[in-house]
Amino acid sequence: MxxxxxxxxxxxxxxxxxxxxxxxxxxxxxxxxxxxxxxxxxxxxxxxxxxTPPQVIEAGIASLRAERTHYTSNYGTLELRRALADHLERRYGVRYDPATEILVTVGASEAVDLALRATIDPGDEVILHEPSYVAYVPAVVFAGGVVRHVATRFEDDFALDPAAVEAAITPRTKALFVGYPCNPTGAVLPAAVQDELAAIADRHDLLVYSDEIYDRLAYGDYRHRAMSALPGMRERTILMGGFSKAYAMTGWRVGYLCAPASILEGIVKVHQYAIMSAPTTAQDAALAAIATAExxxxxxxxxxxxxxxxxxxxxxxxxxxxxxxxxxxxxxxxxxxxxxxxxxxxxxxxxxxxxxxxxxxxxxxxxxxxxxxxxxxxxxxxxxxxxxxxxxxxxxxx
Ligand SMILES: Cc1ncc(COP(=O)(O)O)c(C=O)c1O
CATH class of the missing domain: 3.90.1150.10 (Aspartate Aminotransferase, domain 1)
Structure with a gap:
Protein backbone atom coordinates (compact mmCIF):
# COMPACT_ATOMS: atom_id res chain seq x y z
CA MET A 1 0.00 0.00 0.00
CA THR A 52 -32.80 54.02 -20.71
CA PRO A 53 -34.42 56.35 -23.32
CA PRO A 54 -38.08 55.28 -23.74
CA GLN A 55 -37.89 54.44 -27.45
CA VAL A 56 -34.97 52.11 -26.71
CA ILE A 57 -37.01 50.36 -24.01
CA GLU A 58 -39.86 50.03 -26.53
CA ALA A 59 -37.47 48.44 -29.02
CA GLY A 60 -36.54 45.84 -26.40
CA ILE A 61 -40.21 45.14 -25.70
CA ALA A 62 -40.99 44.92 -29.42
CA SER A 63 -38.13 42.47 -29.84
CA LEU A 64 -39.64 40.20 -27.20
CA ARG A 65 -43.16 40.56 -28.62
CA ALA A 66 -41.81 39.55 -32.03
CA GLU A 67 -40.59 36.42 -30.26
CA ARG A 68 -36.96 37.19 -30.90
CA THR A 69 -36.15 34.93 -28.00
CA HIS A 70 -33.39 32.81 -29.55
CA TYR A 71 -29.59 32.92 -29.70
CA THR A 72 -28.06 35.22 -32.26
CA SER A 73 -24.87 34.59 -34.22
CA ASN A 74 -21.91 34.23 -31.84
CA TYR A 75 -20.72 37.57 -33.18
CA GLY A 76 -24.04 39.30 -32.40
CA THR A 77 -26.73 40.34 -34.87
CA LEU A 78 -25.38 41.49 -38.20
CA GLU A 79 -27.68 44.54 -38.03
CA LEU A 80 -26.08 45.71 -34.79
CA ARG A 81 -22.56 45.00 -36.06
CA ARG A 82 -23.28 47.00 -39.22
CA ALA A 83 -24.69 49.86 -37.18
CA LEU A 84 -21.64 49.79 -34.90
CA ALA A 85 -19.27 49.78 -37.86
CA ASP A 86 -20.98 52.85 -39.35
CA HIS A 87 -21.18 54.57 -35.98
CA LEU A 88 -17.46 54.11 -35.25
CA GLU A 89 -16.51 55.21 -38.73
CA ARG A 90 -18.71 58.29 -38.52
CA ARG A 91 -17.44 59.32 -35.10
CA TYR A 92 -13.77 58.33 -35.25
CA GLY A 93 -12.92 57.62 -38.87
CA VAL A 94 -11.91 54.01 -38.20
CA ARG A 95 -13.61 51.29 -40.24
CA TYR A 96 -14.21 47.74 -39.01
CA ASP A 97 -15.67 44.95 -41.13
CA PRO A 98 -19.01 44.00 -39.52
CA ALA A 99 -18.61 40.38 -40.70
CA THR A 100 -15.20 39.63 -39.18
CA GLU A 101 -13.97 42.46 -36.97
CA ILE A 102 -16.78 43.28 -34.53
CA LEU A 103 -18.05 41.16 -31.66
CA VAL A 104 -21.09 42.05 -29.55
CA THR A 105 -20.37 41.23 -25.90
CA VAL A 106 -22.09 41.11 -22.53
CA GLY A 107 -21.07 44.64 -21.63
CA ALA A 108 -17.61 46.10 -21.92
CA SER A 109 -16.91 43.88 -18.89
CA GLU A 110 -16.97 40.77 -21.05
CA ALA A 111 -14.93 42.53 -23.73
CA VAL A 112 -12.15 43.27 -21.21
CA ASP A 113 -12.13 39.69 -19.94
CA LEU A 114 -12.16 38.17 -23.44
CA ALA A 115 -9.44 40.43 -24.78
CA LEU A 116 -7.07 39.36 -22.03
CA ARG A 117 -7.95 35.68 -21.95
CA ALA A 118 -7.54 35.38 -25.70
CA THR A 119 -4.16 37.09 -25.90
CA ILE A 120 -2.21 36.55 -22.66
CA ASP A 121 0.12 33.64 -21.98
CA PRO A 122 1.32 32.88 -18.44
CA GLY A 123 3.85 35.48 -17.35
CA ASP A 124 3.11 38.00 -20.09
CA GLU A 125 3.29 41.52 -18.74
CA VAL A 126 0.63 44.15 -19.26
CA ILE A 127 1.37 47.80 -18.56
CA LEU A 128 -1.57 49.48 -16.85
CA HIS A 129 -2.00 53.00 -15.53
CA GLU A 130 -3.35 53.39 -12.02
CA PRO A 131 -5.59 54.43 -10.39
CA SER A 132 -7.88 52.74 -12.91
CA TYR A 133 -11.03 50.66 -13.17
CA VAL A 134 -11.16 47.85 -10.62
CA ALA A 135 -11.77 45.05 -13.14
CA TYR A 136 -8.54 45.50 -15.11
CA VAL A 137 -6.07 43.92 -12.68
CA PRO A 138 -8.25 40.85 -11.99
CA ALA A 139 -8.80 40.38 -15.73
CA VAL A 140 -5.02 40.30 -16.30
CA VAL A 141 -4.44 37.99 -13.33
CA PHE A 142 -7.25 35.57 -14.26
CA ALA A 143 -5.71 35.38 -17.73
CA GLY A 144 -2.35 34.39 -16.17
CA GLY A 145 -0.68 37.71 -16.91
CA VAL A 146 1.32 40.08 -14.73
CA VAL A 147 0.39 43.74 -14.24
CA ARG A 148 3.09 46.41 -14.42
CA HIS A 149 1.54 49.52 -12.96
CA VAL A 150 2.34 53.03 -14.11
CA ALA A 151 1.31 55.60 -11.51
CA THR A 152 -0.60 58.75 -12.35
CA ARG A 153 -0.74 61.54 -9.80
CA PHE A 154 -2.93 64.36 -8.57
CA GLU A 155 0.02 66.77 -9.01
CA ASP A 156 -0.03 66.03 -12.78
CA ASP A 157 -3.85 66.06 -13.08
CA PHE A 158 -3.63 62.25 -13.29
CA ALA A 159 -2.09 62.54 -16.74
CA LEU A 160 -0.39 59.44 -18.11
CA ASP A 161 3.30 60.08 -18.70
CA PRO A 162 4.47 58.29 -21.87
CA ALA A 163 8.06 58.24 -20.56
CA ALA A 164 6.88 56.29 -17.51
CA VAL A 165 5.07 53.85 -19.80
CA GLU A 166 8.20 53.31 -21.84
CA ALA A 167 10.29 52.85 -18.69
CA ALA A 168 7.96 50.05 -17.55
CA ILE A 169 8.58 47.97 -20.67
CA THR A 170 10.57 44.75 -20.19
CA PRO A 171 11.31 41.84 -22.53
CA ARG A 172 8.12 40.19 -21.16
CA THR A 173 5.83 43.11 -22.01
CA LYS A 174 3.10 42.03 -24.36
CA ALA A 175 0.63 44.84 -24.15
CA LEU A 176 -0.38 48.26 -22.94
CA PHE A 177 -3.82 48.69 -21.37
CA VAL A 178 -5.44 52.11 -21.52
CA GLY A 179 -8.83 53.04 -20.12
CA TYR A 180 -9.64 56.66 -21.02
CA PRO A 181 -11.66 58.70 -20.19
CA CYS A 182 -10.60 57.25 -16.88
CA ASN A 183 -12.65 55.71 -14.12
CA PRO A 184 -12.00 56.82 -11.29
CA THR A 185 -10.14 60.07 -12.04
CA GLY A 186 -12.09 61.56 -14.95
CA ALA A 187 -8.76 62.22 -16.70
CA VAL A 188 -8.61 62.00 -20.49
CA LEU A 189 -5.75 61.29 -22.89
CA PRO A 190 -4.68 64.55 -24.52
CA ALA A 191 -3.96 64.11 -28.25
CA ALA A 192 -0.20 64.60 -27.83
CA VAL A 193 -0.01 61.92 -25.11
CA GLN A 194 -2.10 59.52 -27.17
CA ASP A 195 0.21 60.08 -30.15
CA GLU A 196 3.25 59.32 -28.01
CA LEU A 197 1.65 56.15 -26.63
CA ALA A 198 0.93 55.02 -30.17
CA ALA A 199 4.56 55.64 -31.12
CA ILE A 200 5.73 53.63 -28.08
CA ALA A 201 3.39 50.75 -28.96
CA ASP A 202 4.77 50.77 -32.47
CA ARG A 203 8.41 51.02 -31.38
CA HIS A 204 8.09 48.08 -28.97
CA ASP A 205 5.56 46.14 -31.04
CA LEU A 206 2.95 46.06 -28.27
CA LEU A 207 -0.67 45.05 -28.38
CA VAL A 208 -2.94 47.81 -27.05
CA TYR A 209 -6.17 47.18 -25.16
CA SER A 210 -8.26 50.33 -25.21
CA ASP A 211 -11.39 50.51 -23.03
CA GLU A 212 -13.32 53.45 -24.43
CA ILE A 213 -16.64 52.93 -22.68
CA TYR A 214 -16.74 56.60 -21.63
CA ASP A 215 -16.00 57.91 -25.14
CA ARG A 216 -19.25 59.90 -25.30
CA LEU A 217 -18.92 61.48 -21.87
CA ALA A 218 -16.43 64.23 -22.67
CA TYR A 219 -16.57 67.84 -21.47
CA GLY A 220 -15.11 71.22 -22.33
CA ASP A 221 -12.88 71.20 -25.38
CA TYR A 222 -11.90 67.52 -25.07
CA ARG A 223 -12.71 65.49 -28.20
CA HIS A 224 -12.32 61.75 -27.91
CA ARG A 225 -10.24 59.95 -30.53
CA ALA A 226 -10.40 56.19 -30.83
CA MET A 227 -6.96 54.68 -30.22
CA SER A 228 -7.36 52.46 -33.29
CA ALA A 229 -8.00 55.51 -35.49
CA LEU A 230 -4.42 56.71 -35.04
CA PRO A 231 -2.03 55.92 -37.89
CA GLY A 232 -0.70 52.38 -37.62
CA MET A 233 -2.77 51.55 -34.54
CA ARG A 234 -5.68 49.64 -36.02
CA GLU A 235 -3.60 46.50 -36.47
CA ARG A 236 -2.40 46.38 -32.86
CA THR A 237 -5.43 47.69 -30.97
CA ILE A 238 -8.33 45.88 -29.36
CA LEU A 239 -11.07 48.49 -29.01
CA MET A 240 -13.69 47.92 -26.33
CA GLY A 241 -16.83 49.89 -25.65
CA GLY A 242 -20.42 49.60 -24.60
CA PHE A 243 -23.88 51.01 -24.20
CA SER A 244 -24.05 51.11 -20.39
CA LYS A 245 -22.81 54.62 -19.73
CA ALA A 246 -23.70 56.86 -22.68
CA TYR A 247 -27.13 55.32 -23.33
CA ALA A 248 -27.99 54.60 -19.68
CA MET A 249 -28.22 50.86 -20.38
CA THR A 250 -26.21 49.22 -17.57
CA GLY A 251 -28.83 46.55 -16.88
CA TRP A 252 -29.18 45.44 -20.49
CA ARG A 253 -25.62 44.12 -20.52
CA VAL A 254 -24.43 44.89 -23.99
CA GLY A 255 -21.05 46.06 -25.23
CA TYR A 256 -18.66 45.41 -28.09
CA LEU A 257 -15.11 44.61 -29.05
CA CYS A 258 -13.41 45.47 -32.34
CA ALA A 259 -10.11 44.06 -33.58
CA PRO A 260 -8.41 42.99 -36.79
CA ALA A 261 -10.02 39.80 -38.13
CA SER A 262 -7.07 37.53 -37.26
CA ILE A 263 -7.24 38.60 -33.58
CA LEU A 264 -11.03 38.71 -33.37
CA GLU A 265 -11.20 35.15 -34.64
CA GLY A 266 -9.45 33.93 -31.49
CA ILE A 267 -11.43 36.21 -29.20
CA VAL A 268 -14.69 34.87 -30.65
CA LYS A 269 -13.59 31.36 -29.67
CA VAL A 270 -13.47 32.34 -26.01
CA HIS A 271 -16.80 34.15 -26.30
CA GLN A 272 -18.55 31.33 -28.14
CA TYR A 273 -17.58 28.69 -25.61
CA ALA A 274 -18.19 30.85 -22.54
CA ILE A 275 -21.20 32.95 -23.52
CA MET A 276 -22.62 31.84 -26.88
CA SER A 277 -24.15 35.21 -27.73
CA ALA A 278 -25.03 38.48 -25.99
CA PRO A 279 -28.70 38.77 -24.94
CA THR A 280 -30.89 39.11 -28.06
CA THR A 281 -33.31 41.61 -26.49
CA ALA A 282 -30.43 43.81 -25.44
CA GLN A 283 -28.85 43.66 -28.89
CA ASP A 284 -32.11 44.78 -30.49
CA ALA A 285 -32.41 47.61 -27.98
CA ALA A 286 -28.77 48.62 -28.61
CA LEU A 287 -29.50 48.83 -32.33
CA ALA A 288 -32.36 51.23 -31.57
CA ALA A 289 -30.05 53.19 -29.27
CA ILE A 290 -27.54 53.79 -32.06
CA ALA A 291 -30.29 54.62 -34.54
CA THR A 292 -32.47 56.89 -32.39
CA ALA A 293 -30.82 58.04 -29.17
CA GLU A 294 -28.25 60.65 -30.24
C1 LIG B 1 -13.92 51.83 -17.27
C2 LIG B 1 -15.03 50.83 -17.30
N1 LIG B 1 -14.97 49.82 -18.17
C3 LIG B 1 -15.93 48.90 -18.24
C4 LIG B 1 -17.02 48.96 -17.39
C5 LIG B 1 -18.07 47.88 -17.49
O1 LIG B 1 -19.15 48.32 -18.24
P1 LIG B 1 -20.29 47.38 -18.79
O2 LIG B 1 -21.54 47.75 -18.04
O3 LIG B 1 -20.41 47.71 -20.25
O4 LIG B 1 -19.90 45.98 -18.57
C6 LIG B 1 -17.13 49.99 -16.46
C7 LIG B 1 -18.26 50.05 -15.51
O5 LIG B 1 -18.21 50.72 -14.51
C8 LIG B 1 -16.11 50.97 -16.43
O6 LIG B 1 -16.15 51.99 -15.57
Missing part, protein backbone atom coordinates in the same frame (compact mmCIF):
# COMPACT_ATOMS: atom_id res chain seq x y z
CA UNK A 2 1.36 3.42 -0.89
CA UNK A 3 1.29 6.27 1.57
CA UNK A 4 -1.03 9.06 0.55
CA UNK A 5 -0.16 12.48 1.95
CA UNK A 6 -3.07 13.93 3.95
CA UNK A 7 -4.92 16.49 1.88
CA UNK A 8 -6.74 19.61 3.04
CA UNK A 9 -10.52 19.39 2.97
CA UNK A 10 -11.91 20.25 -0.46
CA UNK A 11 -13.43 23.52 0.75
CA UNK A 12 -9.96 24.76 1.71
CA UNK A 13 -8.30 23.90 -1.61
CA UNK A 14 -11.14 24.37 -4.08
CA UNK A 15 -10.18 27.82 -5.31
CA UNK A 16 -7.26 28.39 -7.64
CA UNK A 17 -4.26 30.42 -6.51
CA UNK A 18 -5.09 32.94 -9.24
CA UNK A 19 -8.52 33.55 -7.79
CA UNK A 20 -7.25 33.58 -4.22
CA UNK A 21 -4.62 36.17 -5.16
CA UNK A 22 -7.28 38.72 -6.14
CA UNK A 23 -8.99 40.54 -3.25
CA UNK A 24 -12.76 41.13 -3.44
CA UNK A 25 -13.77 44.43 -5.03
CA UNK A 26 -13.09 47.39 -2.76
CA UNK A 27 -16.25 48.98 -4.08
CA UNK A 28 -18.87 46.41 -3.13
CA UNK A 29 -18.17 46.37 0.62
CA UNK A 30 -19.39 49.94 1.06
CA UNK A 31 -22.47 49.38 -1.08
CA UNK A 32 -23.55 46.55 1.20
CA UNK A 33 -23.29 48.84 4.24
CA UNK A 34 -25.04 51.69 2.38
CA UNK A 35 -27.87 49.37 1.30
CA UNK A 36 -28.67 48.66 4.95
CA UNK A 37 -29.07 52.38 5.83
CA UNK A 38 -31.87 54.84 5.19
CA UNK A 39 -31.55 58.27 3.61
CA UNK A 40 -28.24 57.48 1.93
CA UNK A 41 -27.10 59.66 -0.96
CA UNK A 42 -25.01 57.38 -3.11
CA UNK A 43 -22.11 58.82 -5.02
CA UNK A 44 -20.77 55.30 -5.03
CA UNK A 45 -21.95 53.23 -7.95
CA UNK A 46 -20.70 54.28 -11.39
CA UNK A 47 -23.95 54.18 -13.27
CA UNK A 48 -26.37 56.68 -14.79
CA UNK A 49 -29.37 57.65 -12.67
CA UNK A 50 -31.32 58.11 -15.92
CA UNK A 51 -33.53 55.33 -17.22
CA UNK A 295 -30.33 63.50 -28.79
CA UNK A 296 -30.79 61.55 -25.55
CA UNK A 297 -27.04 60.93 -25.26
CA UNK A 298 -26.34 64.63 -25.72
CA UNK A 299 -29.02 65.67 -23.24
CA UNK A 300 -27.63 63.33 -20.59
CA UNK A 301 -24.06 64.45 -21.31
CA UNK A 302 -25.07 68.10 -20.92
CA UNK A 303 -26.73 67.33 -17.59
CA UNK A 304 -23.65 65.43 -16.36
CA UNK A 305 -21.60 68.45 -17.32
CA UNK A 306 -23.81 70.71 -15.18
CA UNK A 307 -23.50 68.32 -12.24
CA UNK A 308 -19.74 68.06 -12.79
CA UNK A 309 -19.42 71.82 -12.35
CA UNK A 310 -21.53 71.77 -9.20
CA UNK A 311 -19.61 68.91 -7.56
CA UNK A 312 -16.07 69.91 -8.57
CA UNK A 313 -16.55 73.55 -7.59
CA UNK A 314 -18.37 72.52 -4.41
CA UNK A 315 -15.63 70.13 -3.29
CA UNK A 316 -12.87 72.64 -4.01
CA UNK A 317 -14.79 75.28 -2.02
CA UNK A 318 -14.88 72.85 0.92
CA UNK A 319 -11.09 72.53 0.83
CA UNK A 320 -11.11 69.08 -0.82
CA UNK A 321 -8.76 69.73 -3.73
CA UNK A 322 -10.36 68.29 -6.85
CA UNK A 323 -8.79 68.14 -10.26
CA UNK A 324 -11.00 69.10 -13.19
CA UNK A 325 -12.29 65.87 -14.75
CA UNK A 326 -12.85 66.13 -18.50
CA UNK A 327 -14.46 62.75 -19.08
CA UNK A 328 -16.65 60.00 -17.55
CA UNK A 329 -18.78 61.02 -14.54
CA UNK A 330 -16.49 60.97 -11.52
CA UNK A 331 -14.82 63.53 -9.30
CA UNK A 332 -11.70 62.35 -7.45
CA UNK A 333 -11.10 64.80 -4.58
CA UNK A 334 -8.00 64.67 -2.43
CA UNK A 335 -9.15 64.25 1.16
CA UNK A 336 -5.82 64.30 3.02
CA UNK A 337 -6.59 67.79 4.43
CA UNK A 338 -9.13 66.10 6.73
CA UNK A 339 -6.39 64.09 8.43
CA UNK A 340 -8.20 60.87 7.49
CA UNK A 341 -7.09 58.21 5.05
CA UNK A 342 -9.46 57.40 2.20
CA UNK A 343 -10.90 54.25 3.81
CA UNK A 344 -11.63 56.03 7.09
CA UNK A 345 -13.03 59.06 5.23
CA UNK A 346 -15.48 56.88 3.29
CA UNK A 347 -16.48 54.80 6.33
CA UNK A 348 -17.09 57.84 8.52
CA UNK A 349 -18.81 59.90 5.85
CA UNK A 350 -21.23 57.05 5.36
CA UNK A 351 -21.77 56.48 9.09
CA UNK A 352 -22.03 60.15 10.07
CA UNK A 353 -23.66 61.81 7.07
CA UNK A 354 -25.09 58.94 5.02
CA UNK A 355 -23.16 59.80 1.88
CA UNK A 356 -21.64 56.84 0.03
CA UNK A 357 -18.39 57.18 -1.93
CA UNK A 358 -15.51 54.84 -2.81
CA UNK A 359 -11.98 54.94 -1.36
CA UNK A 360 -9.44 55.90 -4.01
CA UNK A 361 -7.07 53.12 -2.99
CA UNK A 362 -9.59 50.59 -4.39
CA UNK A 363 -8.36 51.70 -7.83
CA UNK A 364 -4.63 51.35 -7.23
CA UNK A 365 -1.95 52.58 -4.81
CA UNK A 366 -1.87 56.11 -6.25
CA UNK A 367 -5.57 56.48 -5.45
CA UNK A 368 -4.76 56.57 -1.72
CA UNK A 369 -5.74 59.87 -0.14
CA UNK A 370 -8.56 60.36 -2.64
CA UNK A 371 -12.15 59.26 -2.89
CA UNK A 372 -14.24 58.64 -5.97
CA UNK A 373 -17.58 60.43 -6.13
CA UNK A 374 -19.88 59.66 -9.04
CA UNK A 375 -21.95 62.63 -10.21
CA UNK A 376 -24.45 60.58 -12.20
CA UNK A 377 -27.07 61.53 -9.63
CA UNK A 378 -29.55 64.42 -9.55
CA UNK A 379 -28.49 68.04 -9.10
CA UNK A 380 -30.66 68.27 -5.97
CA UNK A 381 -29.06 65.19 -4.42
CA UNK A 382 -25.59 66.50 -5.24
CA UNK A 383 -26.44 69.80 -3.52
CA UNK A 384 -27.60 67.92 -0.44
CA UNK A 385 -24.50 65.67 -0.58
CA UNK A 386 -22.24 68.74 -0.68
CA UNK A 387 -23.99 70.14 2.38
CA UNK A 388 -23.47 66.89 4.24
CA UNK A 389 -19.82 66.63 3.13
CA UNK A 390 -19.32 70.24 4.24
CA UNK A 391 -20.67 69.39 7.70
CA UNK A 392 -18.47 66.31 7.78
CA UNK A 393 -15.20 68.04 6.92
CA UNK A 394 -15.92 70.93 9.30
CA UNK A 395 -16.52 68.57 12.23
CA UNK A 396 -13.61 68.58 14.68
CA UNK A 397 -12.12 65.11 15.13
CA UNK A 398 -9.64 63.62 17.48
Missing amino acids: TDVAPRLPLAARALSTRVLSVPPSGIRRFFDIAASMEDVISLGVGEPDFA ADVEAMRAEYDRRRRLLVDGLNALGLATFEPRGAFYAFPRITATGLDDEAFVERLLAEEHVAAVPGSAFGPSGAGHVRMCYATSHAKLEEALERIGRFVARPRR
